[in-house]
Amino acid sequence: MRSKDRFHEIDSALKELQESITRIEGMDTDELARKVSMFREEIYAGISRWSSIELARHSGRPVLDDYLSGIFRDFTELRGDRIGEDDAAIKGGLAFLDDVPVVVVGHKKRSSRGKDHARYRYGMASPSGHHKAMRLMKLAEKFGRPLITFVDTPGAYPAPETEYRGQAFSIAQCISTLASLKTPVIVCIIGEAGSGGALALGFGDRIIMLENAFYSAISPEAFSSILYGDDSNKEQAADALKGSGRDLASEGIVDHLIKEPVGGAQNDPAAVVEATGQVLRRCVSELLKMDREEIMRQRAAVIERLLPSKG
């Protein structure tokens, strides 16, 4: 059974149960409701890393546009790489976070409730997208505004035409730009964060991550193919990659872990967006109080210490 179908089935079974409860008269519905919620907790509490990945890819999961409209005021999109293209997989622009002017850039996997993944290449950026992102990063730096990124991509777009235009080179430049940007950078990892494509927008002074988002050098399917010849061991591969929000929080890479509603972010997108917005506000006000040199010093120190703990 396809994973989406499985989650859908569980969720609709629970919903049906809930509905029948309300139809039953004269019974202790509170008690039954409590049982339903316990059942839900049990199903999802022991969630595996592979399930996290399925949730990170869930078609109902909140995406960039949900965060843009739910958190920011007056988001105004800015387009184009200034070389000759505009990549729809990267979306960015200017906005206000409360009264603070900010620059926002992220991977656009699809529109809010749309099935239009293909149009945005599932958030897989081309070199043009990385050049657009760099342009916006430098804009943030020039005007001293905080940069906020949203990461949601299986990886950079792998194709002959992106190779011709220097995919590797654009990623290297993007990482370099981000690492040395002289303005506060806050990264929100909201879904899949795959490989160099994720890293191109994926590091900053504060890292916020959803608990079922997944950050890794390679997809578990591809890792399984390399280890075992096919993707049948993707569950083990996912465990070996240890890239869930909970994993990265326990490694100290993630500063703020956003708890998802039972069953995943798709069950209450508004709550997840709200929680992310609150943490984001806190990070921005913290970083705006700091001296820019101090921010740069701290970022350099964090990058230099970005090593696995021994033992």
Next chain:
Amino acid sequence: MSEVLDVAKKDGRWVECPSCAEIIITRKLQENLWVCHHCNHHFRLGARDRIGLICDEGSFEELAPSDHTGDEDFDDAIKTGKAAINGMLCLLGVMDFSHKGGSMGVAMGRKIIELMDTAQETGLPLIFFTASGGVRIHEGIWGLFQMLRTVHARDRITRSPVITVFTDPTTGGVTASFAALADILLAEPGARIGFAGPRVIQTVLHSELPEDFQNAETLLANGLIDRIVPRRDLRDTLSFFLRWF
């Protein structure tokens, strides 16, 4: 014909060219710097052979590893050290594809960063020979973060010129990090240089790939690298840059 090819080994008297399938006498191939006489195919070189080819004889001194605890810090997929080319001192980082596909994990990242820091301290020019399948994915997120760490270390170098010589094959997170950010980008003829491996692209696109789409020649035509340098000219070309900088 296949029987003849099967017995051909690199250590033996004969070698089969993987590009044109001609059988070549090993000694002659070695004299020609491991370049095929028939089709100009540049054979892959291990780090030791590469160092022997580029440096003045006996000039290579391996960089003493600092602060290394235990086996995990030992990484043969890159050799780093100080050497002379035509009498001019420089620092060298030479990757070896025959060791774990030249993959970049924590240990390799550390060696690269130490080499870069040495370049910044001494002001010596730094030359990388890359050969790698990308980050060491077995190390999970830590492999990926070596891209960030090496880029960050590269950006700290203000005193020394940095040169990358892409050799066959260089792909993934090595191309997409420090290697792409050198001041001068050179490549050996025919080297595969790219981001995504052909298998990954095929899985996503379900279509045949154009031949040579990641070849050094294609990258040169598309403006991604500065020059292609045949192996016999490498010493002289590098000498030019060492004199110029």
